[in-house]
Amino acid sequence: MAGYTVSFLPNEIEINCDSGTNLLELAADAGVEIKAVCGGAGSCGKCQVIVKEGKVNKLDQGILSPDKLEQGYVLACKAEVISDVVIEVPPESRLSKHQILLDDDMGDGEYLTEEDLNIDDRVELSPLYQRLELELNEPSLVDNASDLERLYTEINRDRNLPDLKTPLPVLKELASHLREYDWETGVSLAAVNGNYEVAELSAPDDENSDYGIAVDIGTTTLALNLVDLSTGKTVAMEGAYNKQANYGDDVIGRINFVKENDGGLERLHQSIIKSINELIENAATKQGIEHSDIKTAVFAGNTTMAHLFLGIDPNNIRLDPYIPTLNFIPPVRANELGINIKEESWVYCLPGVASFVGGDITSGVLATELSKQDKITLFIDIGTNGELVLGNQDWLMTCSCSAGPAFEGGGIEYGMRAMTGAIELFDIDEETYEMKYSTIDDAPPIGVCGSGLINLIAILNEVGIINRSGKFDSELEHERLRDRDYEKEFVLVPKEEAGIDKDIVITENDIKNLLRSKGAIYAGIRMMLRNMSLTEDFIEQVLVAGGFGNYINLDDAKKIGLLPDLPADKFKFVGNTSLKGAKISLLSKDAFDRVEEIAKKMTYLELSAEDQSQDFMDEFVSAQFIPHTDLSLFPSVT
Ligand code: FES
Structure with a gap:
């Protein structure tokens, strides 16, 4: 097969490949990050790139308009390299700088900090990998225990670890190491499967830190x-x-x-x-x-x-x-995994509960001490799926509510993740419907991120441009509202102001997808409450986790019926609790063991199970209105 060179603009990244290589996969190999919402199925249209020089073999490009094809656009996922090519990745197709919650980066508003969560206080430092300093008794004719028995005796002097193990590489160096350092030694223990193993021997005066x-x-x-x-x-x-x-x-x-x-x-x-x-x-x-x-x-x-x-x-x-x-x-x-830390080190994954409820949620429950709260607490993690936990120290229920990625921009024509150029806030003139907006990094707008979409639905409904079922007002005549194919669209940003070469719009179908997403989350909350014979009033605290949760406006989220209509002081934004829980587990063997108990204690509610699915469907349908068909559930926003 002939070898070709592909250059990706604007970053001028070059990569060689064989004839017939898929362009999207090649971009991934080259580290060029292109949106691919549908995973290369050719259905989302987000992976559009422009062939500036050379030729590609176009497979199914059916969703691109003739105009686009004329301008050199192709779907990267449906294009194969058949010559040297220069490919431009337009701004709207790029995945670039993204807001990531690294730990204490909690954004604006009222958030629980590590101090509030008392992480330092409640983590008694006993890491999964810990180093001890030991002084062993020197052997003699009357004390002829083996080197290993002698080591175990000293390790157990202040602790009770009856099932210690030592791998062969450490055994091989044990005798010479103990004698070299005159029976003083550093010993590192690694927790593994409920026991510990002697992971490493070190010099007694070794001052280097161990990291995790x-x-x-x-x-x-x-x-x-x-x-x-x-x-x-x-x-x-x-x-x-x-x-x-x-x-x-x-x-x-x-x-x-x-x-x-x-x-x-x-x-x-x-x-x-x-x-x-x-x-x-x-x-x-x-x-x-x-x-x-x-x-x-x-x-x-x-x-x-x-x-x-x-x-x-x-x-x-x-x-x-x-x-x-x-x-x-x-x-x-x-x-075994190819993780580039010390060879043979142990890598741990926090346990899941069932189905889509995984270690990020059990980690979140650990980090927020939800399983120790006396208040009935709702924990919400809205990412590309939407997982929920309800409970307190006595009981914990969890479900996954298939919210889909709409709040991360998936399934929304101009939806995008929270990154440079994403509109995060709108303002609309109630008389003229002129729109103002602010974008991440003040960059020219190229799309709308999750918080922007929630805000948008709230204000469009507030000024009457869309009704409670998410349809545009059929009586409204305005230049921003126009017909397209089988639906209507509203222009948010005209092409002249946008950072892309077209108007940024919201369509009725986009709004429908957003209402489905928020409806799924709210229906999940209602189902957990129903199963516990509770109502919203019983929720004493709402913890909103995850990157997305960190940037949404609480009032907007209540106005559209995404979050329950509870007083603001009941809500806490808790940041990246998945990361926090992982860190706590790393530093505390007890905490690590507790996550397993949390996972076992949680009752998983399968919303598509026979005894739940009809009720869930009823709740889901009712929740696809703004804010809900039952307005009594949202007294403060209606
Ligand atoms: Fe969705 Fe290419 S990745 S159309």
């Missing part, structure tokens, strides 16, 4: 804390966009990619490992340490992300009855 990493594997973003295990302090934070997004926006898209592409699983697995290794590299460089100084790692992610991280096929998670391969994940050696 806590990582949140989000569907959209990754966040990493590099933590000094001797002090518990985070010494570097790194975040990045999850490169798997090149293969699908949400978990369903990723699972489909695995199913429909030979080698798809390995591709997604390697993609996440590569992304994590880049974060490790950056964090280690910042701290001036070697990879081998990082001795352990804790990961928290949703069920699909955990499967892909481990290289396990996630396909059954999306098929009735939605069974993952595993929820409780045993520790795995770093080198």
